[in-house]
Amino acid sequence: MKLALRELTRRPGRFVTATVILTLFATLLMFLGGLLDGLIRSSTGAVEAQQAQALVFSESSRASFLRSRIEPDVRTIIESELGAEVGGLGVVLLGARVPGNGPRDVANVAVWGYELAPDGVPEPPGPGEAWADEILRSDGVEIGQELLVGPARTPIIVVGWVKDTSYNGQAGMWTDVNTWREVLNANRPDAALSEGVFQALVVRDASTGPATADMPSAVERVLDDRVIALSVSEAIDEIPGVTEQQTTFNQILGVTVVITLVVIALFFALLTVERTAMYGVLKAIGARSSTIFIGLVVQAVVVTGVAAAIAGVAVTVLDLLIPPGSIPLSISASRIITSVVLLLTAAVGGCAFSLRRVLRVDPASALGGTQ
Amino acid sequence: MTEPALHISDVRKIYQVGGEEVVALDHAELTVAADEIVALVGPSGSGKTTLCSIAGGILSATAGTVVVGGEEISHYGSRQLTEFRQNQVGFVFQTVNLVPFLTARENLLVVDEMGRREGRPARERADRLLGELGLDDRSKNLPGQLSGGQKQRVAIGRALMNEPNLVLFDEPTSALDTEVGAQVMALIRAEMKARGTAAIVVTHDDRITEFCDRTVNIIDGVLAA
Numbered sequence: 001m002k003l004a005l006r007e008l009t010r011r012p013g014r015f016v017t018a019t020v021i022l023t024l025f026a027t028l029l030m031f032l033g034g035l036l037d038g039l040i041r042s043s044t045g046a047v048e049a050q051q052a053q054a055l056v057f058s059e060s061s062r063a064s065f066l067r068s069r070i071e072p073d074v075r076t077i078i079e080s081e082l083g084a085e086v087g088g089l090g091v092v093l094l095g096a097r098v099p100g101n102g103p104r105d106v107a108n109v110a111v112w113g114y115e116l117a118p119d120g121v122p123e124p125p126g127p128g129e130a131w132a133d134e135i136l137r138s139d140g141v142e143i144g145q146e147l148l149v150g151p152a153r154t155p156i157i158v159v160g161w162v163k164d165t166s167y168n169g170q171a172g173m174w175t176d177v178n179t180w181r182e183v184l185n186a187n188r189p190d191a192a193l194s195e196g197v198f199q200a201l202v203v204r205d206a207s208t209g210p211a212t213a214d215m216p217s218a219v220e221r222v223l224d225d226r227v228i229a230l231s232v233s234e235a236i237d238e239i240p241g242v243t244e245q246q247t248t249f250n251q252i253l254g255v256t257v258v259i260t261l262v263v264i265a266l267f268f269a270l271l272t273v274e275r276t277a278m279y280g281v282l283k284a285i286g287a288r289s290s291t292i293f294i295g296l297v298v299q300a301v302v303v304t305g306v307a308a309a310i311a312g313v314a315v316t317v318l319d320l321l322i323p324p325g326s327i328p329l330s331i332s333a334s335r336i337i338t339s340v341v342l343l344l345t346a347a348v349g350g351c352a353f354s355l356r357r358v359l360r361v362d363p364a365s366a367l368g369g370t371q
Numbered sequence: 372m373t374e375p376a377l378h379i380s381d382v383r384k385i386y387q388v389g390g391e392e393v394v395a396l397d398h399a400e401l402t403v404a405a406d407e408i409v410a411l412v413g414p415s416g417s418g419k420t421t422l423c424s425i426a427g428g429i430l431s432a433t434a435g436t437v438v439v440g441g442e443e444i445s446h447y448g449s450r451q452l453t454e455f456r457q458n459q460v461g462f463v464f465q466t467v468n469l470v471p472f473l474t475a476r477e478n479l480l481v482v483d484e485m486g487r488r489e490g491r492p493a494r495e496r497a498d499r500l501l502g503e504l505g506l507d508d509r510s511k512n513l514p515g516q517l518s519g520g521q522k523q524r525v526a527i528g529r530a531l532m533n534e535p536n537l538v539l540f541d542e543p544t545s546a547l548d549t550e551v552g553a554q555v556m557a558l559i560r561a562e563m564k565a566r567g568t569a570a571i572v573v574t575h576d577d578r579i580t581e582f583c584d585r586t587v588n589i590i591d592g593v594l595a596a
Contacts, residue, residue, distance in 0.1 A: 010472040281468040286457030287485040
């Protein structure tokens with residue numbers, strides 16, 4: 001191993017090409033992963049932020065907010081039967097006119113009405129006001145501005161910023177339920193809801209009721225299956241396009257990892273061929289094939305680790321430089337760590353292709369005596 | 372009586388080449404005393420390298436008995452032969468073959484790193500060997516910064532690092548000019564005799580033989596004293 005590390009430190013030039021190529025692949029892997037996370041977050045952030053043991057939709061809604069209707073009696077039954085805290089929830093997707101922008105330059109918003117504050121969102125603001133997702137900054141929105149929402153141009157004043165609360169790719173605007181209902185009824189008369197009726201319910205804090213994992217089934221049971229009750233993660237999976245996005249991106253990420261593995265395999269296979277004479281000498285003086293192979297793996301892991309570190313810093317800086325809302329990029333520590341683990345696995349896997357070659361190096365070649 | 376460094380008895384080595392048998396070594400008999408230096412002389416393809424490889428545990432004989440320093444290695448598998456090479460024999464190769472990114476001192480220590488892993492005693496032995504070989508001031512130089520003669524001296528030091536019973540020299544002066552070659556051979560003789568270590572020097576240069584205790588000729592795989 002010492003020998004391998006010394007070669008790395010004393011002949012870094014030999015590994016520059018591989019490091020550069022692997023850095024590009026590592027950057028691609030992390031960037032694509034960040035894009036996937038960003039896209040998923042922009043579709044699911046509002047639902048993911050719900051601190052709910054169960055999200056309740058009407059039976060025929062197929063867990064869609066826009067199709068769901070929950071009558072007041074449902075809420076009463078859950079509260080009385082399960083002792084849970086229940087809050088109404090609803091959303092309407094609209095375009096918002098921003099002061100100073102052109103008449104066709106509308107910002108896409110998801111206007112939410114809520115009673116129980118999601119993670120990162122303060123208690124409901126006053127009537128006609130909203131906490132807005134900070135990605136609206138990229139549309140020129142500022143605190144204190146009045147946005148005109150939907151074809152009815154319902155006015156909503158932005159009173160503060162929240163983060164990661166987009167839904168279906170549209171920036172969250174968090175209002176009290178009356179404001180949301182006004183916006184909904186004025187702009188989507190086909191989907192209008194009367195007072196006390198919500199699209200969904202957030203069920204939480206049933207300290208005397210069932211455990212979190214059992215809450216959805218408990219809700220469906222007490223309501224004789226008149227509703228669909230889902231955990232937050234189940235509700236996320238029901239959002240249209242999420243699973244398809246994840247599948248597509250994961251396939252691209254998988255191909256990138258495989259290409260990385262092939263690059264590492266080719267590079268270290270070439271290096272092994274180039275070092276055949278040296279390995280022959282080392283074997284002649286008593287080196288085991290395993291010692292030589294471990295040296296190769298160490299070099300691959302170090303080169304890949306350096307490439308991954310450079311890529312990690314690069315995508316983190318990129319994430320900081322890109323203004324919110326311009327590109328759905330979300331770089332997290334877990335994404336970088338996952339990418340590093342995948343790359344290191346590819347490095348070890350790539351080296352495995354050189355194992356046979358290392359095993360076949362004949363110590364007799366050092367004496368010029370292979371026959 | 373001191374045990375011989377090498378005793379080869381009725382050794383045969385047969386290669387299969389294209390479905391045909393090629394006899395590289397035929398009923399070889401050779402004994403090298405504990406501090407004896409033997410010149411093994413023969414033309415190309417005569418079996419010199421095969422004999423050395425078998426004596427050094429790099430190749431296994433097809434038949435016969437090979438005993439090095441009292442240890443019979445004829446029946447050893449590859450793992451045992453690797454251990455044997457780590458501890459019992461030293462090699463000096465024709466094309467020097469030092470590890471190019473290691474200093475002279477590290478090239479000696481690589482023997483320890485690949486085998487015994489003694490640590491400090493090995494480092495002390497490497498320093499002592501470099502001193503004896505006149506390479507004190509070159510211990511931190513890379514092979515590329517050394518002359519041909521100096522490289523060969525480093526290779527000799529590497530061969531002696533594991534305190535072997537037998538050192539095998541494969542044409543050690545072929546890459547050197549006459550004067551430096553003679554100096555290296557004189558050094559080899561002095562080092563072997565000082566340690567009481569046996570050596571086989573493969574060569575086809577008659578001038579080398581004067582530095583050896585006796586000469587053994589080999590032609591077509593057959594040894595003739």
